[in-house]
Amino acid sequence: MASGTLVIDVERCKGCELCVAACPPGVLTMSVEVNAMGYPYPRLHPGCTGCTACQLVCPDYVFEVYRADRDTTRRPAGAAAPTAPAEPPGGAG
Amino acid sequence: MTTSPDLTIVPTERAPESGHRKVADFQPSLLLGEHSMCSGCGEPVVLRILLETLQELGIVERSIGVVGHGCYGGFVTIMDVDVLQCLHGRAPSCATGIKRMRPDTAVFTIQGDGDMVSEGLQEVLHTAARGENVTAILLNNGVFGDTGGQQTAATVLGQRTKTSVEGRDPRTHGYPIPIADIIARLDGVGFVARAAVGTPGGVLQAKRMIRAAFESQLAGEGFSLVEVLTMCPTGWFISAPQGPGYMTESLEQAYPLGELRPRPGAGAVAGAGGKE
Numbered sequence: 001m002a003s004g005t006l007v008i009d010v011e012r013c014k015g016c017e018l019c020v021a022a023c024p025p026g027v028l029t030m031s032v033e034v035n036a037m038g039y040p041y042p043r044l045h046p047g048c049t050g051c052t053a054c055q056l057v058c059p060d061y062v063f064e065v066y067r068a069d070r071d072t073t074r075r076p077a078g079a080a081a082p083t084a085p086a087e088p089p090g091g092a093g
Numbered sequence: 094m095t096t097s098p099d100l101t102i103v104p105t106e107r108a109p110e111s112g113h114r115k116v117a118d119f120q121p122s123l124l125l126g127e128h129s130m131c132s133g134c135g136e137p138v139v140l141r142i143l144l145e146t147l148q149e150l151g152i153v154e155r156s157i158g159v160v161g162h163g164c165y166g167g168f169v170t171i172m173d174v175d176v177l178q179c180l181h182g183r184a185p186s187c188a189t190g191i192k193r194m195r196p197d198t199a200v201f202t203i204q205g206d207g208d209m210v211s212e213g214l215q216e217v218l219h220t221a222a223r224g225e226n227v228t229a230i231l232l233n234n235g236v237f238g239d240t241g242g243q244q245t246a247a248t249v250l251g252q253r254t255k256t257s258v259e260g261r262d263p264r265t266h267g268y269p270i271p272i273a274d275i276i277a278r279l280d281g282v283g284f285v286a287r288a289a290v291g292t293p294g295g296v297l298q299a300k301r302m303i304r305a306a307f308e309s310q311l312a313g314e315g316f317s318l319v320e321v322l323t324m325c326p327t328g329w330f331i332s333a334p335q336g337p338g339y340m341t342e343s344l345e346q347a348y349p350l351g352e353l354r355p356r357p358g359a360g361a362v363a364g365a366g367g368k369e
Contacts, residue, residue, distance in 0.1 A: 008105040009119060016133035016326075016333035022293050029100070039132070044103040053293035055117040059130060059137040065117035066109050 004050020007064040008042060015039030019054035019063065028054060121145050123153065126171040133333025135323025135340075136165050136232050138290045140172070142300040143201075143230060147174065150307055152199045159188040159200065161208035164239045165232060168203065182213020185220035188227040199310060201228040206247035207237040210272045214246065217272065217318075224281025224315040228306045231272065231318060234325035235344055242328030246270045249347040253330060269347060273320040277353035283314030285354040289322035289345055291337030298350070309356050322348060 013035060019042050020028045027047040030040045042054070042062070050067035108115070121144040130137050147153045158174050160166060162181040169176045179187040184202040192200045209217050209231050217229060236254050237243040244254040244261060247269050251260040261269070277285040284306050288299035299321050306317035322344045324336030331339055 004116075005103060005109055005113065006105050007108050007119075012127065014132035014333075016336070018133060018291075018334065018337065021334065021337065044105050046099045046101055046103060048103070050116055051293075052117040055119075056293040056296040057138065057290070059132075059134050061120035061124075061127075061137070061141070063117070064108070064115065064119050066113035067116045069112050069114060 004048040004065065004067045006044050006048060006054070006066070008044065009062050009064075010035050010041040011037070012060050013037075013039055013041035013062045014060050015041065016059065017042075018057045018059070022053045022057040024051055024053055025049055121148065123148065123173040124171055125173050128171060129167055130164060131325075131327045131333075133324055133326040133336045134164070134238075135234065135290045135321070135325070135336070136168075138296055139230065139232055139299065139321050139323060140165070140168050140203075142296060143203075143303055144172065144174070146300060146304045146307060147199075150199075150304065150311075152307070152311070155197060156199045156201065157191055157195070159184040159191065159202045159227075161202065161204040161213070162239070163205035163208050163232070163237075165203050165205060166239070182208050182211070183216055184208070185213065185216045185225070185227070185229060188229075189220055189223070189225045192225060192227050196226075199228075199307060200226075201230060201307070201310075203230050203232065205238070205245075206231065206233040206235060206272075207239075207243075207245040210246040210270050211237075214270070214272075218276070218279075221276045221282050221316040221318070222279050226283075226310055226313055226315060228303075228310045228317045228319070230303065230306075231320040232323045233320050233344070233348070234323045234328060235269075236325055236328035238325045238328045242325070242330070247272065249343050252343055254328065271348060273318055273348070273353055276316070276318050279316075282316045282318070282354055283312075284309040284317040284352075284356045285320075286318075286352045287320040287322070287348055287350050289340060289350055291322075291324060291340045295350075302352070305356060312356075314357055320348070322350075 027045045055063040123144040158176040161184040235248040286302040309317040326336045
């Protein structure tokens with residue numbers, strides 16, 4: 001059982017595939033079919049952690065992210081969040 | 094990959110009925126419609142985190158956006174925030190006027206690199222040097238995207254554009270202007286930082302910086318600038334999935350990410366805000 005899931009508004013998608021590259025567990029692939037605008041769209045496979053990485057990078061607001069109230073997968077605490085960016089170098093200016 | 098991936102398709106047409114809580118919405122409630130940006134554009138991502146930041150800081154009612162000219166000009170019709178659209182490059186000056194007349198407001202500009210660095214270079218420099226208490230958001234993709242991808246003053250060396258088809262050559266086109274680095278050195282500036290929205294971590298970092306910029310403005314620390322590197326696959330003549338990789342290889346090499354001028358008396362903003 002996944003600990004998160006998505007609602008994907010496929011008709012908004014412009015097929016940029018940024019979500020596929022961003023997904024940490026790698027559970028998004030692009031469809032072969034196209035939407036009304038003619039773009040392929042992402043499809044979800046089992047293993048979503050509800051980390052919101054796809055929603056963060058999506059320029060077309062295609063994703064709505066849900067997380068299970070009780071986690072049914074075993075993963076380390078905090079692993080659901082996308083990797084935090086490296087500490088910005090301070091005082092360069 | 095130790096095992097072949099499970100390619101069962103999970104239904105995603107509607108929200109799960111129970112046992113789940115929503116952790117991320119499609120789009121901010123301040124966005125009234127759909128935008129018409131190209132596939133793989135980075136600008137709507139910045140629009141989202143900007144509007145979310147206004148909501149999280151509770152300053153929507155007193156926010157006034159000042160928008161320049163570029164693709165992002167299309168946002169003015171779908172943002173549920175008071176907005177003034179200015180002449181090309183003049184947003185910092187308009188923001189100055191608004192802020193001086195209405196010091197209680199939170200004033201921000203949205204400008205591209207063509208708008209801020211090419212057309213309106215003096216406006217932003219003088220506004221920063223005067224220490225005007227406004228926040229500028231620079232969406233830097235190195236091209237005039239709205240007009241088809243011509244070279245701007247911020248185009249990095251070697252970058253191919255409609256007007257530098259062999260790549261930007263310093264002998265012919267000169268060198269790019271690192272506007273955020275220049276502004277970071279000016280007195281009167283409260284906060285300057287640079288992020289890139291090609292990755293989820295980059296989006297979170299950009300959001301933390303935008304939040305810090307608004308907090309700097311609300312604390313009266315002077316001019317604040319957040320430069321966000323955004324993908325423009327159309328203007329870069331590449332496919333949308335190649336956008337973040339190209340941005341890392343080109344723009345991020347010329348424009349290193351991070352805080353260029355931290356808030357006075359404040360440490361690094363990492364962890365100060367961001368996603369809840």
